[in-house]
Amino acid sequence: xxxxxxxxxxxxxxxxxxxxxxxxxxxxxxxxxxxxxxxxxxxxxxxxxxxxxxxxxxxxxxxxxxxxxxxxxxxxxxxxxxxxxxxxxxxxxxxxxxxxxxxxxxxxxxxxxxxxxxxxxxxxxxxxxxxxxxxxxxxxxxxxxxxxxxxxxxxxxxxxxxxxxxxxxxxxxxxxxxxxxxxxxxxxxxxxxxxxxxxxxxxxxxxxxxxxxxxxxxxxxxxxxxxxxxxxxxxxxxxxxxxxxxxxxxxxxxxx
Ligand SMILES: C[S@@+](CC[C@H](N)C(=O)[O-])C[C@H]1O[C@@H](n2cnc3c(N)ncnc32)[C@H](O)[C@@H]1O
Numbered sequence: 577x578x579x580x581x582x583x584x585x586x587x588x589x590x591x592x593x594x595x596x597x598x599x600x601x602x603x604x605x606x607x608x609x610x611x612x613x614x615x616x617x618x619x620x621x622x623x624x625x626x627x628x629x630x631x632x633x634x635x636x637x638x639x640x641x642x643x644x645x646x647x648x649x650x651x652x653x654x655x656x657x658x659x660x661x662x663x664x665x666x667x668x669x670x671x672x673x674x675x676x677x678x679x680x681x682x683x684x685x686x687x688x689x690x691x692x693x694x695x696x697x698x699x700x701x702x703x704x705x706x707x708x709x710x711x712x713x714x715x716x717x718x719x720x721x722x723x724x725x726x727x728x729x730x731x732x733x734x735x736x737x738x739x740x741x742x743x744x745x746x747x748x749x750x751x752x753x754x755x756x757x758x759x760x761x762x763x764x765x766x767x768x769x770x771x772x773x774x775x776x777x778x779x780x781x782x783x784x785x786x787x788x789x790x791x792x793x794x795x796x797x798x799x800x801x802x803x804x805x806x807x808x809x810x811x812x813x814x815x816x817x818x819x820x821x822x823x824x825x826x827x828x829x830x831x832x
Contacts, residue, residue, distance in 0.1 A: 616636075616673060616674060616696075616699070618696075618698035618699060618702065619698075621635070621636070621640075621674065622702065624639070631676075631679060632674045632675065632676065632679075633647055633674060633675060633676025633677075633679050633680065634676075636674055636676055637676065643817055646816070646817055647676045647677055647680055648680060649816070650677070650733070650816045650825060651677070651680040651681065651683075651684060653814050653816075653825070654684075654762060654825075654827070655684060657811065657812050657827055659729065659760050659762060659827060660681075660684040660685045662728065662758075662760070663685055663686075664685055664687050664728035664729035664759070664760075665687055665688050665689075665728055666687055666688065666689045666690075666691075666726060666727045666728050666729075666756075667681065667685075667687040667689070667690045667691070667727065667728065667729040667730075667731070668690070668691040668692070668693070668719070668722060668727045668729070668730045668731075668754060669681075669690070669691070669692050669693075669730075669731050669732065669733075670692075670693045670694075670719075670730075670731075670732035670735055670747060670751075670763075671693070671694060671695070671732055671733075671734075671735035671738075672692050672694055672699075672703060672709075673694065673696065673699055673734075674699060675699070675702070675703045675706065675707060677731065677733045678690070678692070678703060678707060678709065679707065681729075681731070682707060685729075687728070687729070689710060690707070690708075690709040690710065691709065691710045691711075691712050691722060691727070692704075692709050692710070692711050692712065693711075693712050693714040693719060694711065694714055695714050700714075716743065716746075717739075717742070717743045717744075717746035717747045717750070718746070718750060719747075719750040719751070719753070719754050720750075722754045723754070724753055724754065725753075725754070725755070725756045725757065726754055726756060727754045727755055727756060727759060728755075728756060728758075728759045728760070729759060729760050729762070730751045730754060730755050730759065730760070730761045730762070731761070731762040731763060732747070732751075732762075732763040732764075733762075733763070733764055733825075734764060734818060734823065735763070736763055736764065736765045736792070736794060737764070737765060737766045737790060737791045737792050737793075737794075737818065737823055738787060738789060738790045738791070738792065739789065739792065740789060740792065741792065741794070744765070744792070744794060745802070748799070748802055748803065748806075749806065751763070752803060752806035752807065752808050752830065753806075755808070755830040756830065757807075757830055757831065757832060758829070758830065759829070759830050760811075760827060760828065760829055760830075761803070761808055761827075761828040761829075761830065762825065762826070762827050762828075763825070763826060764816060764818070764823040764824060764825040764826070765793075765794035765796070765799060765823065765824060765826065766791050766792065766793045766794060766818070766822075766823050766824070767793070767794060767795060767796035767799075767824045768793075768795060768796060769796060769813070769815065769824050770815065770818075770821055770822045770823055770824055771793060771821075775820075775821040775822070778820040778821050779791060779819070779820060779821060782820045783819050783820045783821070784819075790819075791818070791819060791823075796813070796824065796826075799826060800826075803828050806830075807830055807831050807832040808828040808829065808830045808831065809828060809829055809831055810826060810827070810828055811827045811828060811829050812826075812827045813825065813826045813827070
């Protein structure tokens with residue numbers, strides 16, 4: 577076992593050296609308790625986007641993922657559902673990463689305060705500098721610095737399919753706590769709606785490379801029932817592309 581562990585670590589550092597030579601600076605989350613590892617090289621991505629004349633978000637969609645318009649299509653769905661029409665004055669995003677949803681959210685509405693909880697420090701710093709958002713201390717799955725009932729729009733995209741069940745569910749309680757009555761909670765999870773046999777086969781045969789904890793599934797019913805007990809009712813759900821299949825975006829309104 578120990579020899580195997582040493583071999584894995586030698587292999588990992590070899591890969592890092594090679595990628596380093598190729599100009600990629602692999603960034604490890606500063607607090608990687610959620611199991612997301614080495615997800616996106618900061619410097620290399622920002623430089624490549626600049627060279628392509630694209631925003632970082634559009635560069636990731638168009639060039640890295642080969643899915644132009646993917647982020648925008650989720651934002652368009654949220655607009656149609658009226659998520660931005662209420663002009664949220666305070667927003668909070670968990671795991672914004674490169675900021676591709678954050679950037680497009682700020683084109684739809686102009687909150688006075690936009691808090692982020694992001695474990696990858698280089699990306700969090702970049703988002704603070706670029707979009708004037710507030711980076712909160714991020715230690716796992718707590719939103720403790722944010723007061724109860726203080727946020728109009730709470731969102732997380734492509735985060736809860738990369739962390740463990742416990743991290744996602746602890747964040748769910750926190751999301752409901754910080755949302756003000758009438759506010760919206762938007763996040764995606766890989767529910768049973770996304771997991772027909774063809775999708776399971778696609779993930780099993782082509783998916784998941786590089787992240788042990790990705791993609792993590794979460795039952796839809798679990799989310800709907802849990803949020804109902806927290807005073808949040810499901811308004812809508814729609815599918816969005818993710819990896820080799822899809823994820824389900826759920827939109828809740830905090831009623832009480
Ligand atoms: C797959 S990326 C998605 C990034 C972005 N939302 C997007 O869709 O482009 C997951 C993000 O969640 C962040 N993350 C991982 N664990 C986290 C945690 N426990 N709390 C907050 N953010 C976390 C990662 O650093 C990364 O930025």
